Amino acid sequence: MAVNVGPSVAPGDRVQSRALVPGPELTLVIPTMNERDNVAPLVERLDRVLAGIAWEAIFVDDDSLDGTRDEIRRLSERDGRLRCLHRIGRRGLSSACIEGIQASLSPYVAVMDADLQHDEALLPAMLDCLKAEPLDLVVGSRYVEGGGVGDWDRRRAGMSGLATALGRLVLKVRIADPMSGFFMIRRDAFERAVRSMSAVGFKILVDLLASSSKPVRLKELPYQFRQRHAGESKLDAFVAWEYLVLLADKILGPYVPVRFVLFSMVGGIGVVAHLTILGLALNVAHLSFALSQGLAAGIAMIGNFALNNFLTYSDRRLKGWNFLKGLVTFALVCGVGYAGNVGVAKYLFDSHSSSWWLAGIAGAAIGSVWNYAVSSVVTWKRK
Ligand code: GDD
Numbered sequence: 001m002a003v004n005v006g007p008s009v010a011p012g013d014r015v016q017s018r019a020l021v022p023g024p025e026l027t028l029v030i031p032t033m034n035e036r037d038n039v040a041p042l043v044e045r046l047d048r049v050l051a052g053i054a055w056e057a058i059f060v061d062d063d064s065l066d067g068t069r070d071e072i073r074r075l076s077e078r079d080g081r082l083r084c085l086h087r088i089g090r091r092g093l094s095s096a097c098i099e100g101i102q103a104s105l106s107p108y109v110a111v112m113d114a115d116l117q118h119d120e121a122l123l124p125a126m127l128d129c130l131k132a133e134p135l136d137l138v139v140g141s142r143y144v145e146g147g148g149v150g151d152w153d154r155r156r157a158g159m160s161g162l163a164t165a166l167g168r169l170v171l172k173v174r175i176a177d178p179m180s181g182f183f184m185i186r187r188d189a190f191e192r193a194v195r196s197m198s199a200v201g202f203k204i205l206v207d208l209l210a211s212s213s214k215p216v217r218l219k220e221l222p223y224q225f226r227q228r229h230a231g232e233s234k235l236d237a238f239v240a241w242e243y244l245v246l247l248a249d250k251i252l253g254p255y256v257p258v259r260f261v262l263f264s265m266v267g268g269i270g271v272v273a274h275l276t277i278l279g280l281a282l283n284v285a286h287l288s289f290a291l292s293q294g295l296a297a298g299i300a301m302i303g304n305f306a307l308n309n310f311l312t313y314s315d316r317r318l319k320g321w322n323f324l325k326g327l328v329t330f331a332l333v334c335g336v337g338y339a340g341n342v343g344v345a346k347y348l349f350d351s352h353s354s355s356w357w358l359a360g361i362a363g364a365a366i367g368s369v370w371n372y373a374v375s376s377v378v379t380w381k382r383k
C-alpha cells in the first residue's frame with residue numbers, strides 16, 4: 001500500500017516529476033478552536049498509531065486566536081498529510097466537522113477532538129471493522145462494556161444521560177453513546193445523510209443518525225474518555241440550547257427550517273413585549289397612540305435584535321464592535337419597516353376604529369416581515 005509521505009521538496013521548489021501518488025484511504029477531521037498546544041502531541045500520536053495506513057488530517061479551525069493555525073502550518077512544512085480549513089465568522093462543532101468531511105475524498109473518514117480526550121489507539125481497529133464487516137459506521141463509545149468517562153462529576157454524567165435519553169426521540173437506530181464525538185464512517189454512508197443534516201451545535205452523531213435516508217449499520221467500540229490535554233473546553237450552557245434546537249429541527253423535519261422557527265419564537269416574544277409596552281404607555285402613562293406604538297416598536301426591535309443575535313444566529317453571532325454595527329444596520333434598514341409599522345397601526349386605529357391591540361398586532365406583523373427579510377441579508381449575512 002502506498003503511504004502518502006510528506007514532500008521531499010522544500011516549499012516553493014518547482015516539482016519536476018508528475019509521479020502519481022494515490023490519495024489517502026483515511027481522513028481524520030479534527031475541529032479546532034484555540035487548541036495550539038494539543039496539535040503537535042496529537043499529530044505525533046496519529047503518526048505512531050496509524051503507521052502503515054495512508055491517512056491525512058484536516059483541521060477545521062474556527063478562527064482560533066491562539067496560533068493554532070500557525071502550529072498546523074509549522075508541522076505541515078514537513079508533513080504533507082496535514083491540512084487546515086480556516087473558517088471566519090462562523091462557529092459550530094457539527095458544521096465544522098461536516099465541512100471537513102466534505103473537503104476530503106477518501107473512502108473512510110474519522111471525526112475526533114483535538115484535545116486528546118479521544119483515544120487515537122482505537123482508530124486502526126475502527127478502520128479494520130469498517131473494512132471487514134458490513135458496517136457504515138464505527139463509534140468510539142464510552143457506554144459499552146470496557147468504555148468509560150473517567151472521573152466525571154455526577155452533574156455532567158446526569159446531563160449526558162438526559163441528553164442521550166432525549167436523543168432517542170429522533171434516532172432511528174439503537175446506540176449506547178449517541179453523544180460521542182469520536183467515530184469513523186464510510187463516505188457513502190455520510191453522503192446518504194449529509195443533505196438532511198441540520199449542522200446545529202455540538203452533537204454531530206445524533207444529527208447524522210437521524211438524517212440518514214437508510215438505517216445506519218453501526219458498531220460501538222469501547223474506549224476511555226480521557227482528560228483534556230491542554231487548553232479549555234468550549235462546552236458551555238449554550239450547548240444544551242443548541243441541542244434542543246437540533247432535536248426540534250429533526251422532529252419538525254424538512255417542513256420548517258429551524259431558523260424560521262427560532263425567528264418566529266423571538267418574534268412572538270417581541271409581540272408580547274410590544275403589546276405590554278403599548279398597553280402601559282397608553283393606559284398608564286397616557287401617551288398618544290402614535291408615540292406609544294413608536295416606543296413599543298422601538299424597544300421590541302432592540303430586544304429582537306439582541307435575542308436573534310443570541311439564539312437564531314448563534315453561529316454567526318455579532319460581538320463587540322460588530323454587535324453595535326449590526327444593531328445600527330438593523331435599525332437603519334428597518335427604519336422603513338418601522339415607519340410602516342407605526343403608519344399601518346395608526347391608520348387602522350384612527351380610520352377603522354380598530355381596537356388598540358389589533359392595530360398594534362397589524363403594525364408589528366409588518367415590522368416583523370421586514371426585520372426577517374432585512375436581517376438575514378444585511379445584518380447576519382453569511383461570510
Ligand atoms: N471548528 C470548531 N468550531 N471546533 C470546535 C468548536 C467550534 O465551534 N467548538 C469546539 N470545537 C473543538 C474543540 O477545539 C475540540 O477540539 C473539540 O471541538 C471538542 O471540544 P471540547 O470543548 O473539548 O468539547 P467537550 O470535550 O466538552 O465535548 C466532547 O465530548 C462530548 C461528549 O461528552 C466532544 O467530543 C463532543 O462532541 C461530545 O459530545
Ligand code: MN
Nearest residue numbers: 113115117228
Ligand atoms: Mn474536550
